[in-house]
Amino acid sequence: MSHPVNVVATKPFDGQKPGTSGLRKRVKVFQQEHYTENFVQAIFDSIKPDGMTLVVGGDGRFFSPEAVQIILKIGSANGVKKFILGKDGILSTPAASNVIRKYKADGGILLTASHNPGGPNNDFGLKYNVSNGGPAPESVTDKIYEITKTISQYKVIEAPPVDLSKIGETTFGPSQVQIIDSVTDYVTLLQDIFDFPLIKSFLLDNASSFRVLFDGLHGVTGPYAHAILVETLGLPPSAVQNCVPSPDFGGGHPDPNLTYARSLVDVVEANNIQFGAASDGDGDRNMIYGKGAFVTPSDSVAIIADWAHVIPYFKKGGVKGLARSMPTSKAIDLVAQKKGLEYFEVPTGWKFFGNLMDAGRLSICGEESFGTGSDHIREKDGIWAIIAWLNILAAANKESPNELIGINELLQKHYAKYGRSFFSRYDYEEVPSDGANKIVALLDEAIKTSSLNGTAHVAKTAAGQEFTIASVESFSYTDPIDGSVSTNQGQVLNFADGSRVVFRLSGTGSAGATVRMYVERYVAPEAGAAELGRDTAEGLKGLIEVALGITKLKESLGREEPTVIT
Numbered sequence: 001m002s003h004p005v006n007v008v009a010t011k012p013f014d015g016q017k018p019g020t021s022g023l024r025k026r027v028k029v030f031q032q033e034h035y036t037e038n039f040v041q042a043i044f045d046s047i048k049p050d051g052m053t054l055v056v057g058g059d060g061r062f063f064s065p066e067a068v069q070i071i072l073k074i075g076s077a078n079g080v081k082k083f084i085l086g087k088d089g090i091l092s093t094p095a096a097s098n099v100i101r102k103y104k105a106d107g108g109i110l111l112t113a114s115h116n117p118g119g120p121n122n123d124f125g126l127k128y129n130v131s132n133g134g135p136a137p138e139s140v141t142d143k144i145y146e147i148t149k150t151i152s153q154y155k156v157i158e159a160p161p162v163d164l165s166k167i168g169e170t171t172f173g174p175s176q177v178q179i180i181d182s183v184t185d186y187v188t189l190l191q192d193i194f195d196f197p198l199i200k201s202f203l204l205d206n207a208s209s210f211r212v213l214f215d216g217l218h219g220v221t222g223p224y225a226h227a228i229l230v231e232t233l234g235l236p237p238s239a240v241q242n243c244v245p246s247p248d249f250g251g252g253h254p255d256p257n258l259t260y261a262r263s264l265v266d267v268v269e270a271n272n273i274q275f276g277a278a279s280d281g282d283g284d285r286n287m288i289y290g291k292g293a294f295v296t297p298s299d300s301v302a303i304i305a306d307w308a309h310v311i312p313y314f315k316k317g318g319v320k321g322l323a324r325s326m327p328t329s330k331a332i333d334l335v336a337q338k339k340g341l342e343y344f345e346v347p348t349g350w351k352f353f354g355n356l357m358d359a360g361r362l363s364i365c366g367e368e369s370f371g372t373g374s375d376h377i378r379e380k381d382g383i384w385a386i387i388a389w390l391n392i393l394a395a396a397n398k399e400s401p402n403e404l405i406g407i408n409e410l411l412q413k414h415y416a417k418y419g420r421s422f423f424s425r426y427d428y429e430e431v432p433s434d435g436a437n438k439i440v441a442l443l444d445e446a447i448k449t450s451s452l453n454g455t456a457h458v459a460k461t462a463a464g465q466e467f468t469i470a471s472v473e474s475f476s477y478t479d480p481i482d483g484s485v486s487t488n489q490g491q492v493l494n495f496a497d498g499s500r501v502v503f504r505l506s507g508t509g510s511a512g513a514t515v516r517m518y519v520e521r522y523v524a525p526e527a528g529a530a531e532l533g534r535d536t537a538e539g540l541k542g543l544i545e546v547a548l549g550i551t552k553l554k555e556s557l558g559r560e561e562p563t564v565i566t
C-alpha cells in the first residue's frame with residue numbers, strides 16, 4: 001500500500017543549534033509555522049531513519065501533544081519503521097533511556113526542557129538520544145544544526161492524528177506505532193536493581209519513626225514515584241505530594257534544590273520528616289533532604305558509591321569505576337581510593353560519562369548539579385538516586401539495629417570515616433557578559449604568569465584561617481575512550497590545604513551570562529565530630545571570602561550577593 005507523502009517548502013530559522021541537552025526555546029518560538037517541523041526534519045536528515053525503531057516521549061510539558069504528532073508525521077514520511085511511545089506521549093528522561101535500551105531501539109526523541117518552567121510563556125525542548133540510550137554526541141548534534149541552516153523542505157504523511165491514550169499497537173501510514181505504559185518498564189528496572197523487600201520491611205517496621213515524603217514538583221515523576229513508593233513499597237499516599245503532572249508544573253520551577261523545592265523543604269521541616277526527596281520536571285535530577293539534613297549531590301554520590309555493596313545490581317555486577325564532573329567535590333575520589341577503584345574527573349555534562357560506561361569502566365557517577373546515576377541507563381536518574389538512598393538506609397539500619405540511622409547519622413558516619421568536603425555553589429545569574437569576561441581574563445592571566453601561585457590569603461571572617469594558592473589551572477579533558485579533547489571547561493584555584501574554588505560560565509543559561517563559583521574545603525576525620533558537623537556556610541566562610549577577594553568578583557559583576565546558593 002502506498003501512502004501519500006506531502007513535501008512542504010520551508011525556510012531556515014536562525015539559532016536551531018542543539019545544546020548538550022537538545023534544542024531548548026520558548027514555547028512561542030516552537031509554535032512558529034514550520035519551526036518545529038524544520039528541526040524534526042533536520043534530525044531525520046542527519047540520522048537516515050529508514051527502517052529505524054524510534055522511541056518518543058517526554059515530560060508532558062505544554063506543546064508536547066502537538067510536537068508528538070509532528071514527530072510521527074515527519075518520521076513516518078522519512079521511513080521510520082516503528083515508533084514506541086509512552087502513553088499520552090509521557091516518558092521521564094530516565095524511563096526513555098531505559099526503553100531505548102530495553103527494546104533495542106535505534107534512538108529516541110525526548111520532548112523536554114528538563115527543570116525549566118513550562119507553559120505557554122515558558123520553555124519547550126527537543127532532544128535526540130542514540131541507541132545506547134544517551135544524548136546524541138556533538139558529531140550528531142552539529143550535523144543537525146548544519147542541516148537547519150539550509151533546510152528547504154520537510155516531508156509529512158497525510159494521516160489523522162494518532163490516539164496517544166490507547167495502549168497497544170496500531171499502524172500509522174507506512175509505520176507501526178506501539179504505545180506502552182509509561183511507568184511499568186521503569187518499575188521493573190528498579191526492582192531488578194534494588195533490594196525492594198529489604199526497603200519495604202524497613203519502611204514498615206519504622207512507619208512512625210522514619211517517614212518519607214517525595215515531591216514531584218508537578219513534573220513527570222509523579223506517576224513513577226506513586227507506583228514505586230506507594231504501590232510497590234507500601235507507603236501511604238501522603239508520602240508523595242505534587243505528583244499529578246501538569247503541563248506548566250503548577251506554575252512552578254521544577255528544579256530540586258533548596259531554592260526551588262521550597263514546597264518539600266517547608267513540609268519536611270514543619271512535620272519533622274526524616275526522609276524527603278524531590279525530582280525535576282523530566283525526572284533526571286534529584287535532591288535528598290531530611291529534617292535538618294541537606295545532602296549535597298557531591299556527598300550523595302560518594303555515599304552511594306561507598307555503600308554500593310548493599311545494592312543487588314552492584315553486588316551482582318561489581319563496581320567497575322567511579323566518576324564525577326570537575327566542579328563536583330572530591331568526596332567520591334576518597335571512596336574510590338579506599339576501595340581501589342578506577343575514578344574519573346570529566347567536564348560538566350552527563351554525556352561525558354556515557355563513553356566510560358559503554359567501555360565498561362564506569363558504574364556510579366554524579367554531578368554537583370543534582371545529577372546522580374549509574375550504568376543501568378545512559379541518563380542521570382532522580383528516582384534511582386532516591387531509592388538508592390532508601391536501600392542504603394535500610395541496610396545500614398539492619399547492620400545497626402539498636403539505633404535509628406537517618407540521613408544525618410549516615411552523613412556523620414561518612415565524614416568520620418572519610419573526612420568531609422564542605423561544598424557550596426554560588427550562582428550569579430544574568431550578569432553582564434563583560435563583567436563575567438573580566439573574571440575569566442583575570443584568572444587566565446594568573447594561569448599564564450603563575451602570579452598567584454604561592455600567595456597566602458588571610459580570611460578576616462574565619463579566625464585563624466589562611467589559604468595559600470598552590471596552582472591555578474584551566475580544566476581540559478581528554479576522553480580516554482575516543483581521545484576527543486575538551487578545553488576551557490572551567491578555571492580552578494587549587495589551595496595548598498586541598499581546598500578548591502572553581503569558576504565556570506553556565507552552558508544552559510538563556511539570558512546574559514551566568515557565573516558559577518564552586519567552593520570546596522576538605523576537613524580530615526581527625527578534626528573531630530564538632531568540626532565535621534558544622535553548618536556548610538560556616539565551614540566555607542573563610543574560603544569564600546578569600547575567593548571573592550582574589551577574583552574581585554563583586555566589583556566585576558556589580559553584585560553584592562549571588563542569585564542562588566546551593
Ligand code: G6P
Pocket residue numbers: 020021114348349350351367369371505506507508509516
Ligand atoms: C544539564 C546537564 C548536566 C549539567 C548541567 C550544567 O543539566 O544535563 O549534566 O551538569 O546542565 O549546567 P550549567 O548551567 O552549569 O552549564
Ligand code: ZN
Pocket residue numbers: 093113114115280281282283284285
Ligand atoms: Zn532534568
